Amino acid sequence: MPGPLNGIRVLELPAIGPVPFLGMLLADLGADVLRIDRISPGTDVLSTILGPGGPLGRGRRSVALDLRRPEAAEVALDLIAGVDVLIEGFRPGVAERLGIGPEAALHRNPKLVYGRMTGWGQDGPLARTAGHDITYLAVSGLLHGIGPAAGPPLPPANYVGDFGGGAMSLAVGLLAAVLSARSTGAGQVVDASMVDGAAYLATMVRTLHGHGQWRDEREANIFNGGAPNYRCYACSDGGYVAVGALEPKFWNTLLATLGLDPAGTPSPMDPARTVELTDLLAGIFAGRPRDEWAELFADTDACVAPVLTLGEAPHYRQNRARGAYVEVAGVPVAGPVPRFSVTPAAVAGPPPACGADTDQVLTELGYRAERLAELRADGVLGG
Helix, strand or coil, X not given: CCCCCCCCEEEEXXXXXXXXXXXXXXXXXXXXXXXXXXXXXXXXXXXXXXXXXXXXXXXXXXEEECCCCHHHHHHHHHHHCCCCEEXXXXXXXXXXXXXXXXXXXXXXXXCCEEEEEXXXXXXXXXXXXXXXXXXXXXXXXXXXXXXXXXXXXXXXXCHHHHHHHHHHHHHHHHHHHHHHHHHHCCCEEEEEEHHHHHHHHCHHHHHHHHCCCCCCCCCCCCCCCCECXXXXXXXXXXXXXXXXXXXXXXXXXXXXXXXXXXXXXXXXXXXXXXXXXXXXXXXXXXXCCHHHHHHHHCCCCCCEEECCCCCCHXXXXXXXXXXXXXXXXXXXXXXXXXXXXXXXXXXCCXXXXXXXXXXXXXXXXXXXXXXXXXXXXCCCECC
């Protein structure tokens, strides 16, 4: 069955990281995503990992187009005329210089939703400078609170800035703008910044901090490793268990499962005994291997789970029962989310080769074979 975004047409311009992730997300939800690829894709590590032809490139068609060529702008605008959404991740001013900025695009397609993804945003003193997930988290205030107290902050891969604060926030913005365009007939620009998006994810913590209920330190708060009943503990085999027994009823279940007397056990709500309680639990969990603890706590409400590796997670019983992982190009990856009762999302296919659909797509737009040959001879088209 078609996915919930069936009928939505998306044009994805060349980028790395959050833009390809967003294109993948929209394709998984059923949108028809067409990607413009560079004729000569980058071969550096980041381009290979984060680029559109890498792990995030599934489910699209691909047109190879050198946007630096003057003739390419007209081809791109012809593509823009037939889509609902455009997504790009250029530095501010680049799309305009290429002749495919919001003004030109919306002139050609007034209902277009023009999605822009940057680290710093479209304006401000850092807007035109380079950055990466770690630097965006650094100035959002989030990175300071992640990691052990003794040592530097630790970047949480690029989950938070690129994909959470960036791609996910732009996805919501695009869909909201599409609904608006359908009711008003007017498109608009959606400006997503990874710094802004990451900071937005921290709304709860920042509010607590503003009320004096969150210490601006690592391993000092309930959700960042400072609570004995909400942290990870090492096991005898080098593995770890994650404990999240925050509520009293879950804490009591944890104590009962460990054979501890509530009356003689320090309370996790007593800051003066945090170290004592942490050491007590650490000593207990160090006495058995991870999987023994996992079996002991299975099906209890103690909120204890084994800390699985990326390789182990697809085989975990809950994930298997849900069919949470699918195979794409021979690799198990998380399946599309969320789940829909009537219009299920699905992986449309593996990443296409660069420019694999160039001639087919442009022929559908009315380009004749002679014109395609001319554009290819001029270096405008690849594939």
